[in-house]
Amino acid sequence: MNNKGVINRFLSNNVVLMVLSLLIAFIIWFVINANAQTESNVTISDIPINFELSQEAVEDGLQVFSLEKTASVEVTGNRITVGSLTASDIQVYSLDTNAIMIPDEYTLELDAKKVGVKTNYKFVSSISPPSVTVCVDRFMEKTFTITDEVLCKVEKENYYGNVAFSDSSVTVSGPESEVSSIDRVVVKGILDASDGNSKKSTFELLYYNGEGEEVEIVYSETDRDRIEVTLTPLPIREVTLDVELVNAPKNYPAISINPRKINIAAEQAVLDSITDNKVIIGKLDFSQLSNSSHTFNYGITLPSGCKNLSDSSSAKVDIDLSGYETKKVTVSNFTAADANPDKYNVVYNTTRLEVVVCGPSELVKNINSAQVIPQVDFTSKLDDIDKESVSLELPVTFKFTEDYQNCWVYGTYTVSVNVTKK
Helix, strand or coil: CCHHHHHHHHHCCHHHHHHHHHHHHHHHHHHHHHHHCCEEEEEEEEEEEECCCCHHHHHCCEEEEECCCEEEEEEEEEHHHHHHCCHHHEEEEECCHHHCCCCEEEEEEEEEEECCCCCCEEECCCCECCEEEEEEEEEEEEEEEEEEEEEEECCCCCEEEEEEECCCEEEEEEEHHHHCCCCEEEEEEEEECCCCCCEEEEEEEEEECCCCCECCCCCCEECCCEEEEEEEEEEEEEEEEEEEEECCCCCCCCCEEECCEEEEECCHHHHHCCHHHEEEEEEEEHHHCCCCEEEEEEECCCCCCCEECCCCCEEEEEEECCCCEEEEEEECCCECCCCCCCCEEEEECCCCEEEEEEECHHHHCCCCHHHEEEEECCCCCCCCCCCCCEEEEEEEEEEECHHHCCCEEECCCEEEEEEEEC
């Protein structure tokens, strides 16, 4: 019988196979058990550091600010136990925090203890780091507008270097002593757009106190450390400031606007969209102007995308009407230019109005109701009117006959009407 046959007959014996299986299982158990009992060193990292102040300090609003948020600890024990340990099984805490009662900077020793169910291991050496420097203070948060101190180079004639930030503000939160020392946040740098093309770069934010000294942010956190700055060369154009006249007479005294002209910068397409290089800063309604001298201040609001290069954010508007006369005139025969008589029945509950007419003395002394045409403004008031009568209080505007168009009506007037849809 050959050797192969002997082996096959040996392996086909159930008793032999059972003994062999038990032997292999014992060997495996022995190896695993031997390894499990082998001592092994493991470093557990990223363990949060627990800072616990006294109740009195907490009630006073104090808290701990630390640069070091986590620590690591080396442990030893059997291979299986230490191999399964995580940061949640160990607590790292600071010593002597109960004695802290006032805001200040402190160096605190660290210690560690077991907090999980696994306890059959030991700490090998001191914690890393063994101590931390912290700031104990009250919490403060403040938002600062970022100040532009970027040096711009735009050598192209009649062009302005427009600087745009990716963010306009930064929020700083942390110890009150550190945050309160900040007076302003600045971005500094150099951007060169001398070739006429836009330039973009990212700059670090700098912090300064009220004396102009740079403040180092140590324990505080910010919602951004850097911002992107874009420099765009924009063409410059001089524009004229003007007001829109409402209810104005045909002729009127010169209106003074100061400043009358300002320089603005914008994309060429925006500048081209400004008709006659004129920017309207507001409305001047003669119905609100009596026969006296008037002065108004208008904010200078520019079209979107424009930069005001002047030193003025507002303009002074003067008009002198003191040389004019006034006269009270009773008007009737109201007309409604925008009320379609084919669709609506209009009944005027107000049949007469006494109005104040302003104008040159030679016209005012002769004017009467025949020269004043009252018009009722039905704009947007006739929508959704059904066949039921609707009572409305509507504003009245005024026109004048040909020879009296240098006059205007001073004051605000309304009439009561009933409107029915046919």
